[in-house]
């Protein structure tokens with residue numbers, strides 16, 4: 001079968017969680033990077049963007065947009081969603097929470113310097129006071145290696161991505177969360193994820209001023 005093809009900017013944004021899921025599932029994928037307004041307008045003109053937006057993922061003969069819909073499809077397809085509806089909705093809850101936090105970080109890149117620092121500091125505060133305490137408690141209460149059903153799932157991938165992203169902003173962010181520290185080591189050592197964390201993988205770096213400029217230019221905002 002053809003490899004999935006991802007259409008997005010050459011950066012993290014909303015697409016990074018999709019790259020993580022595919023990589024963790026051991027699925028090779030291709031990427032088309034939007035560098036110009038013309039490329040984006042062509043996708044729109046060709047009717048390939050349902051609501052005129054990216055991420056766009058070509059997979060199984062479909063053109064998928066809407067990040068959460070794409071992630072949910074991929075999680076189910078690669079057996080990273082729950083064994084039943086009750087597990088799946090918990091995985092969705094956990095994943096949605098991490099996506100909210102990730103978007104705060106992603107959008108901060110587009111703010112003016114002083115606002116950006118304030119937004120990133122708020123994201124770190126939210127991680128420490130709202131999100132990480134929840135996941136630390138889940139790991140404590142269930143005493144299992146994974147968040148749901150003691151089986152590796154999409155929720156675990158999202159949590160690792162958000163842990164690493166927050167550590168880029170504050171290296172001591174896990175200092176009060178010993179179980180999350182162990183979780184990070186455990187999940188980072190899963191072979192497909194270990195490979196994705198190595199240099200040369202399709203993982204993208206944190207957004208820089210060039211990336212912000214390109215996205216602003218393409219989206220004209």
Ligand SMILES: CCCCC[C@H]1O[C@@H](O)C[C@@H]1SC[C@H](NC(=O)CC[C@H](N)C(=O)O)C(=O)NCC(=O)O
Pocket residue numbers: 011012013014052053054055065066067068106107109110207215219
């Ligand atoms: C560094 C991270 C990138 C920040 C900017 C991105 O975050 C998004 O808020 C904007 C972009 S992503 C690009 C943006 N896509 C979306 O907002 C998708 C939202 C959708 N609900 C989804 O989850 O996929 C876009 O195509 N906009 C054109 C426009 O709406 O006309």
